[in-house]
Amino acid sequence: MVKRFETKLIHSIEKAKLPIRSKVTPIYQTSAFTFDNLEDLEGYYQGEGNYLYSRTGNPNTDELGQMVAAIEGAPAGIATSSGLSAILAGILSVAKSGDHIVAAEDVYGGSFHLLHEELRNLGVETTFVSFANLEQVERAIQPNTKLLYTESITNPLLRVENLPAVVELAKRNNLVTVVDNTFATPYHCNPYELGVEVVVHSATKYIGGHSDVTAGVVVGREDLVSKARAKVVNLGANVSPFEAWLTTRGLKTLAVRMQVQSSNARKLAEALRNNPNIARVYYPFEAETTGYGAMVSIELAKTVDVNQFFKSIGWVKLVPTLAGVETSVSHPLKTSHRALPPEAQESLGITNELVRISVGIEHFEDIISVFEQAIENSLR
Numbered sequence: 215m216v217k218r219f220e221t222k223l224i225h226s227i228e229k230a231k232l233p234i235r236s237k238v239t240p241i242y243q244t245s246a247f248t249f250d251n252l253e254d255l256e257g258y259y260q261g262e263g264n265y266l267y268s269r270t271g272n273p274n275t276d277e278l279g280q281m282v283a284a285i286e287g288a289p290a291g292i293a294t295s296s297g298l299s300a301i302l303a304g305i306l307s308v309a310k311s312g313d314h315i316v317a318a319e320d321v322y323g324g325s326f327h328l329l330h331e332e333l334r335n336l337g338v339e340t341t342f343v344s345f346a347n348l349e350q351v352e353r354a355i356q357p358n359t360k361l362l363y364t365e366s367i368t369n370p371l372l373r374v375e376n377l378p379a380v381v382e383l384a385k386r387n388n389l390v391t392v393v394d395n396t397f398a399t400p401y402h403c404n405p406y407e408l409g410v411e412v413v414v415h416s417a418t419k420y421i422g423g424h425s426d427v428t429a430g431v432v433v434g435r436e437d438l439v440s441k442a443r444a445k446v447v448n449l450g451a452n453v454s455p456f457e458a459w460l461t462t463r464g465l466k467t468l469a470v471r472m473q474v475q476s477s478n479a480r481k482l483a484e485a486l487r488n489n490p491n492i493a494r495v496y497y498p499f500e501a502e503t504t505g506y507g508a509m510v511s512i513e514l515a516k517t518v519d520v521n522q523f524f525k526s527i528g529w530v531k532l533v534p535t536l537a538g539v540e541t542s543v544s545h546p547l548k549t550s551h552r553a554l555p556p557e558a559q560e561s562l563g564i565t566n567e568l569v570r571i572s573v574g575i576e577h578f579e580d581i582i583s584v585f586e587q588a589i590e591n592s593l594r
C-alpha cells in the first residue's frame with residue numbers, strides 16, 4: 215500500500231521482533247551485544263543480522279538512518295554524531311586524497327571550514343564558486359573533480375538551489391552530487407528523488423526539532439551509503455543510542471511541525487515585507503514546488519539600532535542555532551559566518567543588519583507582533 219509522507223514518518227520502520235512487545239523501540243543503551251556461543255558470533259560475521267558493538271551498529275542508530283532514508287525515498291541511510299560528521303562521511307564516500315570538489319560559495323560556515331581547511335589538509339581540494347551561475351560551476355571542474363557540493367536551501371540568505379540543473383551538470387561530467395538538505399528538510403525537498411546521490415542532514419535542526427540533540431544523517435545510493443557507513447565506523451563518528459532515540463522521537467512529528475513552522479514563516483515574511491524599517495526580507499517565496507521553509511532572514515533598515523533590536527525581542531531567544539519548536543534569532547555576521555573573510559561577508563550580503571529568524575510553532579500573530587514591537591522599540 216502506498217504511504218504518504220506523514221504516514222511514512224510514523225510507519226516505515228519494522229521493529230525488532232522481541233518477546234517484550236513495547237509500542238516504540240526501547241533505548242538500547244549498551245556499548246556491545248552478547249552471543250550465546252561461537253557459532254552465533256560467527257553468524258554475525260556471516261551477515262546474519264544482529265549486533266556486535268554499538269560503534270559498528272545499534273538498533274537505535276540504525277532506526278534513525280533507516281527512517282530518514284525511507285522519508286527521503288532513498289534506499290539506505292546511516293546516522294552520525296553531528297551534521298558535520300554526516301557531511302564528512304558523505305564526502306569521503308566519494309572523494310579521497312588527490313581528488314577535487316566544486317562547492318557552492320555560500321555553504322554553511324562549518325562546512326566551508328571543513329572543506330577549506332580540514333579536507334584540504336588531508337589532500338582533498340575544493341574550489342568555491344557561485345552555484346547561482348552554473349557556467350561558473352562547469353568552468354571550475356577539473357580532471358580530478360569527483361563531486362559537486364551544495365545545499366538545497368542556503369544559510370542565511372535562503373537561496374533555493376536549482377537541483378535538477380545541478381544534477382544534470384554533474385551527470386554530464388560524471389560527478390556525484392552531494393547536497394545538504396538541512397534547511398529544506400525531507401518535508402519540503404527530497405534531493406535523492408531529483409537525482410542527488412548523497413544527501414546529508416544536520417539532524418540537530420529540524421529532524422530532531424527540539425534543540426536537545428546533536429546528530430546527523432547520510433542517505434542515498436546504497437553503495438555510497440555503505441562507504442559512508444565504513445567512514446562513520448572507522449573514524450568513530452557514530453551517534454549515541456540515546457541521542458538517536460531522541461532524534462527519531464522528534465522526527466515523527468516533522469510533518470506537523472513543518473506545516474505550522476513554514477506557514478508561520480511565510481506569514482511573518484509577508485508581514486515584514488511591508489515594514490518600512492526593514493530594508494530587505496529574504497524568504498523563498500518562489501519555491502512553490504518544494505515549499506517555503508521555516509527560516510526568514512531580514513536586513514534591518516538604517517532607521518533601526520541593531521543592538522537595541524536584539525535587546526527588544528521579548529520571549530524570542532538569541533541563539534546560534536535554528537529549527538526548534540520555539541522562535542529564535544541569530545546574528546550570522548557574529549556567529550555562523552564570523553570566520554568568513556570580510557570581502558566574502560560583504561559580497562554575500564552578510565551585514566551587521568542581517569537577522570536570521572528560525573520560526574517556531576507559537577501563534578503566528580504573536581510571532582509577528584513580537585518582531586513588529588522589537589522594531590518599533592529600537593528605532594533611532
Ligand SMILES: *Cc1c(COP(=O)(O)O)cnc(C)c1O
Binds near residue numbers: 297397419
Ligand atoms: C547546523 C548545520 C550544519 C552542521 O550541523 P551540526 O549538527 O552542528 O554538526 C550543517 N549544515 C547546515 C545547513 C546547518 O544548518
